[in-house]
Amino acid sequence: MEPDILELESFLPYRLYRLADAVSREFSRIYRDRHGLTRPEWRTLSGLGQRGTMTATELGEQSAMHKTKVSRAVAELERRRWLTRTPDENDRRVEHLALTKAGLAAYREMVPLAIAFERELLGRLGAEERAAIVSGVTALEAKLTPEQGIGPRRASPVDQS
C-alpha cells in the first residue's frame, strides 16, 4: 500500500514551494526592476505604507521576516531616505518607523502595480479555480500554528525569507 517511491511532481510541499517561488519571482520584478528593492525591503515598505507606523518587531511579525532581515531592510530604506526612525518616549530600545514623503511616493506608485499583478494572476483562472486557491490557502494557513511559521506570535522569533 505504501508506495516506495515519491512522486515529486505531486508532492504538495514541493508543488507549493515551486508555485510560490515562481509567483514571487515574477512579482519581484515589479519592485526590483523599478527600484532595486529586495523582498525584505519591499515588505518593509509595504508594511509601513499599509500601517503608517510600526516598530521593527511589529514589522517582523506582520510580514513574517526574521529580525535580522527587518534590521537590514530598515537600514537600507533609511539610507535611501525612504523612512525615518523616531525613538519611543517610554522605551528607549524601541524605534517607531515611518515612511518619508519619498518612501510614501514609491509605495503609492507600486500599490497599483501590485494589485494589478494579483488581479492578472487570478484573472487567468476561472471563478471556481480562483475560489479554490484562495480558500485552500486560507484553510492551510489556519492549520499552521505559529510555531510552524505562520500567524501572529508574541514570543520567540520566526524566520522567513
Place this chain on the structure above:
Amino acid sequence: MEPDILELESFLPYRLYRLADAVSREFSRIYRDRHGLTRPEWRTLSGLGQRGTMTATELGEQSAMHKTKVSRAVAELERRRWLTRTPDENDRRVEHLALTKAGLAAYREMVPLAIAFERELLGRLGAEERAAIVSGVTALEAKLTPEQGIGPRRASPVDQS
C-alpha cells in the same frame, strides 16, 4: 475603486510564499535533521530515487532547480558516495547520474516519512479544504508558463491527485 493601500495579509503572492515557506521549512526537518541534507540535495536524491537515472539537466527540469544548484547538490551527494556519474556514450558533455546502494537506502528511508508528512498535513484539513488546495494549486500551476518558472518544457502536464 482602486485602493491606495495594499493589504499584505491578503495579498496572494505573499500568502503563497509564506505558506510554502512554512511548510517547506517544516518538512525540511525530515531530511536536514536526519542526514544534514540541503533542499537541493534532497530534491536531487528524490529525483534520482524516483526516476532511477537522470542527467543534471533533466534533474534541474524535474525539480525546478537552477543548474548551479544541481551541480553543487550532485557534487555533494557524490562526495558522500550516494550517487555515481556515468559518462554518456555519445555525448561526452553529458553524465548519467544514479544513486548508489547507500543513496538508495537513504532515499528508501525517507520516502515514508515524506508521505506521512504530506498525509498529516492534508489530514488537518477537511475533505473540501483538501480538494480546494489541491485543485487551486493545480490550476495555478497550469497557468504559469515555463518562462515563469514552472511547468514541463516539453510535454506531460503537471500531475494531479
Place this chain on the structure above:
DNA sequence: CCAAACTGGTTTCATTTGTAACCATCGAAA
C-alpha cells in the same frame, strides 16, 4: 535597591544563493 532574566534591535561570521563567465563538446552550415 540590585542582580538576573528578558526584550528590541544590530552585528559578525559562515553558508547558501544567483549571475555571469567559463570550459568542453556538439551540431549545423559554409
Place this chain on the structure above:
DNA sequence: TTTCGATGGTTACAAATGAAACCAGTTTGG
C-alpha cells in the same frame, strides 16, 4: 574540414540569508 553558435555542466564572485553572539535598555524577584 573549419567555424560559429548552442548546450551540458562547473566555477568565481558578489549578494542574500540564518544562527548566534552581542549591546543597550527594561522588567522582575529577592
